[in-house]
Amino acid sequence: ALVITPEATIAVAPSARRGHARVDGAWFRWDDGSFLYPIAYNIRSPVDTVDARFGAFPRPDAAMGSLVMEGFIARLAAARINVGRVWMSPWFGGLEWHQQHAGYHGLGRYNLQNAWRLDQLFACAARHGILLELALWHHGPFTRAYDSQWKENPYNQAHGGPLSQPGEVMTDPEALRLAADRLRYIAARWGADPALFAWTLWIESDAVAKPEPTIAWHRAAVEVLKRCDSGEHIISTEFCATPGVEALWRSPDIGYVQMGGYSHADGLIRTFTKRAADLQYGKPLVIEEYGGHSQGGGLRWTAHELHDGPWVGWMLPFAGTPMPWWWNLVFAHGLERHHHRFADYIAGEDLRTTSWRYERPIVEGAPGLAALARVSSERAFAWIHAPAISDLRPSDRSWDNSADKAEQLYVERVGAFDPTATTSTALFPEVAGARLRLDGLGLRPGRWRAEFWDTWSTAAPAQVELTIAETGDQALALPALSRDVAIKLVALP
Structure with missing residues (x-):
C-alpha cells in the first residue's frame, strides 16, 4: 500500500570531516581539496620479536591486543602523526589461519574476533583524527624464505589447503576465489570507514612469486576492490627489492609507490636519495619502512636515523614522511617527539602550490x-x-655485521650524545x-x-x-x- 507521510524539514549542518584521502598528482589531498602530507608510522601489531636485538626495554603485553594498539594510536595523535599502518596478520588482525590458533577456523571462515578488533582500531583512529593504512597480505605465510610461516599456513596442502607451493597463492583457482571472497568482505566491512587511508594489497610480494603472476593477481584484486569499496580508497602494494615490479607502479590501478628505506649502514641520506631517484612514476612516493638495519641492532645509531628521517624526506620528492619501523622502541623512549617537532615545522604548508x-x-x-x-x-x-653522523657508512657493511659496526662508529663520532635522551647535548x-x-x-x-x-x-x-x-x-x-x-x-x- 502507498503511504504518504507529512512534510518534514531536515536541517543539514556543514561537516567537519574532510572526506577520504585521495591522490593528487604526486601528492595526497582530502576530498574537500585540502592538502594531506602523511606523517606516518608503522604500528603493525602489538609486538615485534625482531626488536629483541636492541636489548631490554619496556614492551607491551601482546595479549592485550587492540587495547595496546589503541594506545599506539593515542600516542600518534598526541605527536601530530596522522597516519598509521596496520597489517592483517596471523598474530593480529588476520581473518584466516590454522584452526589450532585461537579464534581461527581455517579457510573461508573468518576470525570475527580479529574483525571486531580492527573495528575498534578504526573507531579509535576516527576519534583521534588518525588515518590507518591497512595491509591485507604479507610475504611470511606464502614464502619458504625469510619470515616464513608456510608450515603453519592453512593454504598448505599439508593442512588440507589447495597449495603445494606457497607461490601458487597468486595462480591457484581456489586460492584466487578465496582471495576475492576475502576482498569483498574487507571492502564491505571497512570500505566506508572515514579513518581508512588506503589499502596495501601486499607487503613484499616479490618474496612470494615472480612478476607475471603477481601482476595478474593485483589486477584481479583491484577489480574486486573497485567494485566493492564504497569509499573508492587509494590502492597500493609493496615490494622488498627496489624497484619492485615496474608494470604495477606504472599501472593507473596503483595509486602510490612505496618502498623500504633501511640504510643497512650505507648512509640514510644516500639511501633515501637513491629511492627518490629510482622510483619516480608520476605519482606519490613514500618510504614505508626505515630505521637502521631491517633485522635490528645498534640502538643509538637507529634512534638517530629515526630522528633524521622526516627532515631528509622533506628535502626530497617524497609525498609523506618516511615511516619508522621499531614502534615499540619509539614508544619506549618517546621518540615520536621528533615527528611532533617536524609536524610543527611544516604546519600549514601546501606543497602543491609551486614546483620544487x-x-x-x-x-x-x-x-x-x-x-x-x-x-x-x-x-x-x-x-x-x-654527514659523518647523519649519512654514516662504516667500512664493514656486511649483512651480519653492519648494525654493530654502525653503532660502534656512531658512538665514536658523537661521544656522549644520546639520541634517545629527552634533553639534548651537543652533537x-x-x-x-x-x-x-x-x-x-x-x-x-x-x-x-x-x-x-x-x-x-x-x-x-x-x-x-x-x-x-x-x-x-x-x-x-x-x-x-x-x-x-x-x-x-x-x-x-
Missing part, C-alpha cells in the same frame, strides 16, 4: 656540515647536518660564523624571513629578516650550531 627544486647548497665556513634543500622562488626549506663541536650560500637557488630578490628550528628540542624557532639582492653576495648567516638545524625561508611582501 631539490638542491644541496654550500654551508660556508663549516667543512663538517652540509645542507639539503627544497626550493621555490617564494619559499625554501633547508636542513643543515653533519658535534660548536660551529660559529657559518653561512648558507643562497646563490643559484632562484630565490626572488627582496625581503625574506628566516626561521631556525633546532630539530632536537621544543624551543621556539629563532627568526631573522634578510634581503636577497639580485646580484652580489647571497648568503644566510647561521647561528652558532652544535646540532643539526632546519631552516624555513619565506618571501615577504
Whole structure:
C-alpha cells in the first residue's frame, strides 16, 4: 500500500570531516581539496620479536591486543602523526589461519574476533583524527624464505589447503576465489570507514612469486576492490627489492609507490636519495619502512636515523614522511617527539602550490656540515647536518655485521650524545660564523624571513629578516650550531 507521510524539514549542518584521502598528482589531498602530507608510522601489531636485538626495554603485553594498539594510536595523535599502518596478520588482525590458533577456523571462515578488533582500531583512529593504512597480505605465510610461516599456513596442502607451493597463492583457482571472497568482505566491512587511508594489497610480494603472476593477481584484486569499496580508497602494494615490479607502479590501478628505506649502514641520506631517484612514476612516493638495519641492532645509531628521517624526506620528492619501523622502541623512549617537532615545522604548508627544486647548497665556513634543500622562488626549506653522523657508512657493511659496526662508529663520532635522551647535548663541536650560500637557488630578490628550528628540542624557532639582492653576495648567516638545524625561508611582501 502507498503511504504518504507529512512534510518534514531536515536541517543539514556543514561537516567537519574532510572526506577520504585521495591522490593528487604526486601528492595526497582530502576530498574537500585540502592538502594531506602523511606523517606516518608503522604500528603493525602489538609486538615485534625482531626488536629483541636492541636489548631490554619496556614492551607491551601482546595479549592485550587492540587495547595496546589503541594506545599506539593515542600516542600518534598526541605527536601530530596522522597516519598509521596496520597489517592483517596471523598474530593480529588476520581473518584466516590454522584452526589450532585461537579464534581461527581455517579457510573461508573468518576470525570475527580479529574483525571486531580492527573495528575498534578504526573507531579509535576516527576519534583521534588518525588515518590507518591497512595491509591485507604479507610475504611470511606464502614464502619458504625469510619470515616464513608456510608450515603453519592453512593454504598448505599439508593442512588440507589447495597449495603445494606457497607461490601458487597468486595462480591457484581456489586460492584466487578465496582471495576475492576475502576482498569483498574487507571492502564491505571497512570500505566506508572515514579513518581508512588506503589499502596495501601486499607487503613484499616479490618474496612470494615472480612478476607475471603477481601482476595478474593485483589486477584481479583491484577489480574486486573497485567494485566493492564504497569509499573508492587509494590502492597500493609493496615490494622488498627496489624497484619492485615496474608494470604495477606504472599501472593507473596503483595509486602510490612505496618502498623500504633501511640504510643497512650505507648512509640514510644516500639511501633515501637513491629511492627518490629510482622510483619516480608520476605519482606519490613514500618510504614505508626505515630505521637502521631491517633485522635490528645498534640502538643509538637507529634512534638517530629515526630522528633524521622526516627532515631528509622533506628535502626530497617524497609525498609523506618516511615511516619508522621499531614502534615499540619509539614508544619506549618517546621518540615520536621528533615527528611532533617536524609536524610543527611544516604546519600549514601546501606543497602543491609551486614546483620544487631539490638542491644541496654550500654551508660556508663549516667543512663538517652540509645542507639539503627544497626550493621555490617564494619559499625554501633547508636542513643543515653533519654527514659523518647523519649519512654514516662504516667500512664493514656486511649483512651480519653492519648494525654493530654502525653503532660502534656512531658512538665514536658523537661521544656522549644520546639520541634517545629527552634533553639534548651537543652533537658535534660548536660551529660559529657559518653561512648558507643562497646563490643559484632562484630565490626572488627582496625581503625574506628566516626561521631556525633546532630539530632536537621544543624551543621556539629563532627568526631573522634578510634581503636577497639580485646580484652580489647571497648568503644566510647561521647561528652558532652544535646540532643539526632546519631552516624555513619565506618571501615577504
